Amino acid sequence: MNRIAQGIVLALLGAGALSSTVVSDLYLNYVQPGFRPFLIAAGAVLIGLGAAVVAAEARSALAGRDDGAGADSCCSTGDGHGHGAPRVAWLLLLPVLAVFVVAPPALGSYTAENAATAAPPRDGGEGADFEEVAGGSGPVEMKVQEFVVRAWTDEKRTMEGLTIRLTGFAVPNPDGEGWYLARLQMACCAADAIVNRVLITNRPEPPEDSWWRVEGTWQPPEGPVQDARDHRFEVESMEEVDNPPDPYE
């Protein structure tokens, strides 16, 4: 890999980072919204660095200089052959291809069926420090994640009878009745996504991966709340939504 190729690879990588943050909201499919400034900064640095390398190369080409010294003369690859950057550096083009050509969508029902489901919080009585659900007149907007945690810890069953609004995507239930409304929870990037889901049985199953905003009520389990396997949700109304701008919560 010669110097000019190194410069262009870096610039392309930077372009990938910038185009997925500045031009589109593609990055939300992969990382947290808070990552945006870091990605922009990294993209700008990479483009600047690549441009500087290419410019230096172009200058020395115009001057007819052979600028081996100080350029890529310093490097031998790990296995001792080849000049300049190691061949493995070509792999830096793979993320570029992934962003520009594949542009993979946010994780959806395929992952929701296979990934780990969120676990019931350990019984430390932390359910008690929930602030009371705002009781007002209208439905209460809630993250699926919050709903699931409450449903597992809400021993006083304060959520019972409240109209709650949830947003998520449809996932089939492979073993049993009904379907799941699911949302993926992400701590850092899509590699650590965890599924939160509620079981809906009183509406026909919509197409897999379609997004819905549902209003309805929690169906508390018969036994202790911590032992519940699925959180049942009785739907009063549901409307289809376009993919929300941030697919994760």
Add this chain to the structure above:
Amino acid sequence: MPERPAGPAPAAHASLGDSLATGWDEPDGALPPPEWGRPRGPRRLATVWGFALFTLALVAGNAWLSDRLAGEAFLAWATVFTAISLQALPFLVFGVALSGALTAFVPASFYRRVMPANPFAAVPAAGAAGMVLPGCECASVPVAGGLIRRGVAPAAALTFLLAAPAINPVVLAATAVAFAGQPEMVLARLAASFGTAVVVGWVWARLGRTDWLRLPGAHHDPQAPRWQVFRDSMVHDLMHAGGFLVVGALAAATVNVVVPREWVAAVADMPVVSVLVLALFAIVLSVCSEADAFVAVSLTEFSPTAKLAFLVVGPMVDLKLIALQGGTFGWSFVRRFVPLTLAAALAFTFVIGGVLL
């Protein structure tokens, strides 16, 4: 590893090789005759044209291919791969910039003043420094390389490499949030990670040999302007570490999508095996250290000690990191350093887990 011929002529031949077009495989060390300098222009031009075509292909692919790619498993894999790459990118850029700045702008005498001269005293100091500086594992590898380049004892730099991603304030705060109501988990993570980093550093100070480490890009023209040293150091580190980071991301994404979580959960009841399985899981999953506590807390079937193994091993040994270290320090280093670190991390997990959890 042969760096560069140590002779007086800093060979003007190297960049003749590897461009898109092949056929310029120069034997190492042979200076090309002067007239060979002439085809350089066309060769550079060929590279530029090659990339122009590649960019056109990108645009075409974006227009026609993006919406036609199907296959849920492939797309999930591609998403996880892109996620790991993008998530690591800012940390990698930040790390190589810091490393380049250490090389270009901080005089070597500074480190000699700050770090204790005796490596055995420098190791705990480096571990404590890791506690202060927030940094992802992708950033700490090039920074450790930069420190070694500036004459810091390798043992101390390696302790910093292990400690910084494992016990920095961001990671400890994330652990406290994930394990709400279990402060002993944060304490156990801190103790076991710090212990591992320091012990590995001491072992390296005692037994480590310099020739196991390929010191990255130690050569630069002392007369070159500082910004140029900075730039070249950054490019060099990005080229060496970045490609391997992609290798690690490929492997981690594959494991993430292919291995069902039920397999992991099936062994949760066996006391020692479950610890080893979660350690292995941490190695192959390569989740960044800021997020691993959230993954660990979701593995509810497992004992606290097994979760501790996930938290201690993950930031120090994982696929992405092994590839990155191999690219930066060479494979003869990785062959020795990784097993040592893994053994120390597991030992500390069992001891601290037995005492605290």
